[in-house]
Amino acid sequence: MKDIVIISSSTSTKSRLNGIVQYVQRKWENEGLNVCQVNIRELPAESLINSDFHDAEIKEALNKIEKSIGIVIAGPVYKASYSGVLKTFLDLIPQNGLKNKVILPVFIGGTIAHLLSLEYALKPVLSVLGGKHFVTGVYAIDDWIKREDNYEFILSDELTERLNIATEELSEELIWQALRPQGTKL
Numbered sequence: 001m002k003d004i005v006i007i008s009s010s011t012s013t014k015s016r017l018n019g020i021v022q023y024v025q026r027k028w029e030n031e032g033l034n035v036c037q038v039n040i041r042e043l044p045a046e047s048l049i050n051s052d053f054h055d056a057e058i059k060e061a062l063n064k065i066e067k068s069i070g071i072v073i074a075g076p077v078y079k080a081s082y083s084g085v086l087k088t089f090l091d092l093i094p095q096n097g098l099k100n101k102v103i104l105p106v107f108i109g110g111t112i113a114h115l116l117s118l119e120y121a122l123k124p125v126l127s128v129l130g131g132k133h134f135v136t137g138v139y140a141i142d143d144w145i146k147r148e149d150n151y152e153f154i155l156s157d158e159l160t161e162r163l164n165i166a167t168e169e170l171s172e173e174l175i176w177q178a179l180r181p182q183g184t185k186l
Contacts, residue, residue, distance in 0.1 A: 019153025
């Protein structure tokens with residue numbers, strides 16, 4: 001089975017989003033799946049803003065996406081939409097760069113009021129990039145994650161349950177896809 005890539009648009013190591021990303025990655029790694037990350041905040045800002053496709057780190061990030069079969073798009077919600085950091089990175093992905101990928105969107109925000117940002121802000125952009133196969137997304141509220149002094153995170157039972165359901169759904173879809181006869185599409 002090919003890799004699962006977690007694209008994180010967290011702008012800080014202190015972000016509660018990192019608790020979600022860590023949880024999901026550990027869960028899959030414990031199941032024996034190959035998981036890697038693209039942390040947008042670690043990519044060269046000038047190369048991101050200038051769409052420098054020749055930058056080695058940008059090439060490496062895009063290569064991870066190309067070789068993956070499952071993708072998690074994880075980000076914070078600001079002003080009822082995803083961040084500009086995430087949009088800047090998504091703009092680098094080729095037009096059909098998400099074709100035949102299973103996608104799990106995961107957002108975190110301060111209030112439940114922005115729940116629909118997954119459906120109405122993110123998914124249309126991912127669809128333009130060829131993304132057609134989405135598993136049930138997860139929208140988390142900041143209060144569901146407690147940040148410890150050592151930057152460890154404690155997730156609420158509700159969030160853990162939602163993440164477990166979503167990650168299992170993605171895992172099942174990847175297994176199903178691996179068993180499909182060659183040449184059939186999602």
